[in-house]
Amino acid sequence: AADAVAAVRYPPLGRRSYGPMRSALRIGPTPADAHEQTVVIAMIETAEGLDQVAAICATPGLDGIYVGPSDLRIGLGGATPNDPALDGEFEAALVTVREAAAAAGIAAGIHNPDGASAARRLAEGFTFATVASDLVHLEQAASGHLAAARAK
Structure with a gap:
């Protein structure tokens, strides 16, 4: 960091x-x-990053941290990014991340697959949240246009 x-x-x-x-x-x-x-934002995507999140957040000049949830889940031992066996540990990790950022007075962000998930994470205390990715948005828009063009 x-x-x-x-x-x-x-x-x-x-x-x-x-x-x-x-x-x-x-x-x-x-x-x-x-x-x-x-701004300078560090990503928290590994077990080591999670273990060191308080020290990372305390880095002078760091403005925020950002969770890559799929990588963090895998980093915590998940077989896949959506491994339900890791749900409890993952949610506890998010609390740790949010609390470390809040204690250091920096922003805490997280990637999300959709707007509803982003709203949930913001309500939990994250200070910023992405809503899907540019590729997902592009694919959804293209699919919508294609469906409209094929409609009778």
Whole structure:
């Protein structure tokens, strides 16, 4: 997490080299502007990450953590990303992640397969949640258009 922060921040907060050509298209060209307008988020996807989540969250300059639920389930020993045998342990892990982030005063996010799941996780205390992925959205939109084109 400290390496990620250092890679994103300009000195003296990090080690990012100064070359604002591309970043200047979206954020200001000064290090202060870049620091204000970018975030550093670490993913929690392994048993080791979960074991170290409090230390990760306490990393100076880290803005948040993000759970990749499929990888975390596998990392905790699941045979598949949806292995029901891991449900209790996985839900307990999410509480650990949320509490560590809250204690450190940083954001806690999680990936979700749909809006209903995202709403559930936000109600549980996550501060941000993704709603599916770009590929899922693209596939759903394309399927909808194809179904409309085939309708009689």
